[in-house]
């Protein structure tokens with residue numbers, strides 16, 4: 008190559024604005040070679056699941072378009088990242104990339120840095136702060152959310168984000184012609200038969216423009232009412248920005264500053280604190296690399312989990328007979344996303360009422376969520392299971408009926424995703440097995456036929472879980 012380029016190795020930061028690695032690559036004055044590598048072998052068990060692959064295809068399409076509008080071109084490669092980068096950098100190129108707390112990504116970063124000493128520049132593109140910059144007074148990582156969030160707030164917020172460059176210096180065409188690039192279509196990231204992605208297509212617009220549009224719309228219309236609306240799964244009271252944040256189509260710093268120019272209020276404060284939950288999870292994973300697989304509280308490894316495949320399958324399909332659980336699991340399947348309140352309810356039901364390992368739920372979420380994020384997924388599953396660093400108390404077992412009645416009082420959320428119960432009145436919709444026969448008949452519901460009977464007795468399931476948790480604590 009005539010001039011060795013600055014390789015811009017995109018990771019979970021598929022945007023052009025507020026991109027520290029892009030900015031640093033451009034500051035070298037070299038041509039910039041944007042690159043994305045799909046490296047399933049390096050990610051292993053945590054390579055993107057089905058819903059994430061769908062999103063990735065759409066997001067890379069959007070990124071390709073944005074780069075081309077700026078006179079640049081995205082090189083796509085599938086395979087071993089180290090070999091690909093070492094080959095591209097053989098002529099003296101420098102590499103600019105973002106960081107990630109994911110264990111496999113950190114291992115990969117180290118091997119690339121070792122192979123190209125002094126030529127790999129890792130910048131922070133995914134989190135608000137570097138995980139090693141938020142430490143307790145004794146220099147250790149935080150294991151409790153509130154002091155962690157206070158420490159972040161005391162820093163006065165992240166740096167001001169910058170806008171996308173108007174043009175990006177391209178690798179000369181004759182050099183680019185020598186660099187192999189895959190066709191995105193050949194990666195087969197989209198489902199074919201069966202095509203389960205219709206609901207995803209209706210719900211989402213992946214890419215930086217879609218992310219900005221959603222952020223602006225939420226901050227304009229949703230932020231002021233967020234404090235009250237965010238716990239109601241039937242409305243659109245939350246931002247639904249999580250997949251855009253996970254893929255880095257918008258940065259947490261951009262959102263933070265966009266929120267801060269809005270009128271002060273409870274909604275704004277809570278929204279910032281939610282961004283800090285994301286940050287906390289990333290921090291937890293950075294400092295506890297076993298988070299996705301092993302309980303942070305080791306005594307929980309002795310939990311007497313049940314191996315109940317039929318119950319797991321019923322949960323996955325939204326056929327447990329517990330309406331709010333089924334609505335959540337079907338929302339997940341149809342749209343690739345589930346409301347946070349309902350994520351907590353379905354996770355608690357799986358772990359506690361069914362006594363199925365949290366890792367099984369984590370794996371299902373990994374495959375089906377468009378926002379599947381190793382740190383947030385593992386951190387939250389451990390939180391619900393009570394085995395995480397800053398965990399829900401072990402005796403907190405969500406009662407799905409009471410949760411449904413409190414947060415979906417009219418039953419609209421359940422009706423939206425469980426049409427079999429659509430005609431059941433609000434008084435009975437969260438516990439149809441307690442409804443009088445004439446109410447069921449009027450609504451056209453036959454339990455065990457048109458809609459399942461509950462697969463577990465809620466009181467007995469709760470008692471069983473409490474016993475098991477008490478036993479773990481006794482022997483801790």
Ligand SMILES: Cc1cc2nc3c(=O)[nH]c(=O)nc-3n(C[C@H](O)[C@H](O)[C@H](O)COP(=O)(O)OP(=O)(O)OC[C@H]3O[C@@H](n4cnc5c(N)ncnc54)[C@H](O)[C@@H]3O)c2cc1C
Nearest residue numbers: 245246247248249281282284285347350379380383384387
């Ligand atoms: C069992 C379980 C698994 C989860 N798995 C994931 C996951 O894989 N990926 C993921 O992004 N979130 C996960 N969450 C957290 C949370 O449910 C989602 O971030 C949230 O529902 C996304 O919707 P939103 O963008 O409308 O959130 P908003 O309420 O608009 O919040 C704004 C942003 O704050 C962050 N955030 C909010 N709550 C949390 C939280 N509890 N933990 C971490 N970040 C948070 C998200 O980035 C979110 O986009 C999980 C929660 C549970 C209980």
